[in-house]
Amino acid sequence: MKSDMAQEEDEPSGAVLDQPQEISFRRALLDRISPLISSTYTLRPFPSKWQVIRHKLEQLRSYLAAAGDSPSDSQLMELLQSVTYTAAEAQALASRCADESYTGGKLLLRSNLDVVSAKLDFHLKRLEEFYAAGILTLARAIVVSRPPAGASREDMRFYVKDLVSRVKIGDSQLRLRALGALNEALLEDEKYARILSMEVANGVASLVTLLESESRDVQEEAARAVDSVARFDSHKAALVTAGAVAPLIRLLEKPGTSMEAKERAARALKKLTENSDNAWSVSAHGGVPTLLSICSEESGTSELVHAACGVLRSLSGVEEIKRYMVEKGAVVVFVKLAGAREEAAQVQGIELLLRVACDDEQSTAVREGVLRALVRVLDTGSPKAKEMALRAIENLCAASPSVAMLDHLVVSGFLDRALLLLRGGEVCVQEAVLKAVSRLGGMSEVVKKAMGDSGFIPELVRLLEVRSLQVREMAAETLAGMISVHKNRKRFVKEEENLNRLLRLLNPEEKSATKKFLVAALVILTDSTSVRRRIAASGYINHLEKLAETDVTDAKKVIKKLSSANRFRSLLTGIWNS
Structure with a gap:
């Protein structure tokens, strides 16, 4: 009498088998594969080859465990039998490696491991074909529950x-359910991300492929x-190796993409382009026009615009x-963007303007256009903007710091707005304001005037007498700089x-x-005879x-000027009275 296994092999290809028999066989196979996978972790010979075999065994186990209770045909049973033999x-090779008995030599053992690996590849391909053809169907529920906190690495994997x-x-x-989980x-x-x-x-590659799914929910x-x-x-x-950049950009371009998916795609690109090496990939796949379009459209959410600006900042x-x-x-x-209503958009627009304008190769027209836009922000922007x-x-x-640029700054109305602020x-x-005008004044006498x-x-x-110490000191420094211009000294006194x-x-x-800057201003002011008199009488x-006694150099200079003037007056008085 033929064995049950032989009877199964004699059945015509394509014949439908009894469902419980196939399920029982599959479960027995899972019980065999699981301990085999565990045993491979402790094997010392050929660790890289066993790692590859282990990955394939784990994938086989996942495919078999995911199958639902649907009837299958004899072709599937033949495959399951082949998987059993493999x-x-x-298992036999694992036992030989475990006791390090290299019967036939290491070269033969290495060759046998390669053969097993190739067979596992074939089995995986056939299982995918069965799923694609509907011979195998997946269980409707996620079979495996997420391991509890503190679970072993193997359970998480x-x-x-x-x-x-x-x-x-x-x-x-x-x-959708698998992606959600x-x-x-x-x-x-983070360990799950590392495992993936x-x-x-092909864990990450599988996700990248689904970015272009026809289902909007799956895309999201x-x-x-x-x-x-x-x-x-x-x-x-x-992610970059898996080719994520191109489909992420296509998600941003595609009209039917949900706003949620676009926001996620833009955020992912923002993180990826923090490494400048990936900036070229975004540019090569047409990302620049797409990102600029997002920033110029009013239909995008603030989150989407924020992420797109982040990518452009990296690209710049x-x-x-x-x-x-x-x-x-x-x-x-x-x-x-700099003129937008939202503060975040304003700030990002300003930052990006500065990045593209502060370039030696940019034309004067570009810089002046940027300057006009920045001056307008002083009218309508938020305090931070x-x-x-x-x-x-x-x-x-x-x-x-060209003369033309500083002249353009003066005629732009910047100083009037700065004074109002x-x-x-x-x-x-x-x-x-004080920091800006002080630095700008230091570049040009025209600006000071x-x-x-x-x-x-x-x-x-x-x-000079407000509560903020920093404001007082910066005001004193700015004033000292302005007084170097003769016309401003006259205004002051x-x-x-x-x-x-x-x-x-x-x-x-x-x-x-503050005193340091004020004394510096006095050094200049005391060039005037009338100022020296007023100081002496004050x-x-x-x-x-x-x-001066505490070694403040500028104070000594002022005292010296005052003393010289007094001695000169005394000398003149003596001459006049003689």
Whole structure:
């Protein structure tokens, strides 16, 4: 009598088998494969070959465990029998490696391992064909539950591989459930991301493939998973190697893509391009026009625009790509962003404008256009945006301190706006104004003169006594710089209280760096005979004398000037009286 196995082999190909028999055989096979996988972890000979075999065995186990209770045909049973024979071969080879008995020699053993690996490849391919043809169907529910906290690495690895198997061979609904479970795991523990990207064959590649799924829901979940993996620097290379950049850009371009998927795709690209090597990949796949389009459209969410700006900021770090961005109209787009209602968009627009404009190869027209846009922000921007715009104006002019650029700054109305912000702006904005005008004034006498014409001196004098120590010191420094211009000195001393206030603030008992700048201003002011007389008669000369005694160099200079003038007057008086 033939054995049951022989009877099964004699059945005609394609005949439908009894469902419980196939399920029982499959479960027995799973019981055989699982301990085989565990045994391979302790094998010392040929570790790399056993790692490959182990990955394939785990994938086989996932495929078999994922199958539902649907009837199958004799071809499937033949395959299961072949898998059983291969598993037996692998077990025999594992035993030989475990006791390191190389019967027939190491070369033969190595060859046998390669043969088993090739057979496993064939089995996996056949199983995928059975799933594709509907001979095998997947269970509707996710069979394996997520391991509890503190679970072993092996349990976590099996869970991820099982989910990836379902992602590969499941229908749309099962893929969604598998992706959802995978995303929950990725958020829970970084170890799952590591297993997915480094220990599961084609794990990340499977997610990348689904970015172009016809199902919008699957696209969203796949984009979410890719975004989660991209959070970790050590796993970004796996995404790039799997070719994630191109489909992520296509998600942003595709009209039917949901906003959720676009946001996820843009965030993933933002993280990937933090490595400048990946910037070229984004540019090569047409990412620059797509990202600029997102930033210029009003239909995009603030989250999407924020992520797109982040990518462009990274891309602008590559000179060639930055020039290409300008050619594609980046300046116009960033000017529009700088004038947006939302503070985040304004700040990003300002930052991007500065990045593309502070380039030696940019034309004067581009720089002047950027400068006009930044000055407009001082009218309508939020406090933070105004602060950013002031810093950007300062850095832009410092990057190209030509006479034409500084003249354009003066005629742009910048100084009038800056003065208004000094009079009524927040402290952080006042500090930014003072820092900007002080630095800009140091570049050009024309700017200093224009500041005097605009009425900065009274406001700077007022700021010498405000509560903010930093504002006081910056106001004193700016004032000292302005006084180097003759016309501004005349304006300053014309208002008698200005000099008295300055002298009063030189009280040596107060600890403040303000005095350093005020004394520097006095050195210049005391070139005037009338100023020296007023200082001598002010009653505050003792402040200067005490500062001179503490080795304040500029105070000594002022005292010397005053003393020389007094000796000269005494000499003249003696001559006149003789």
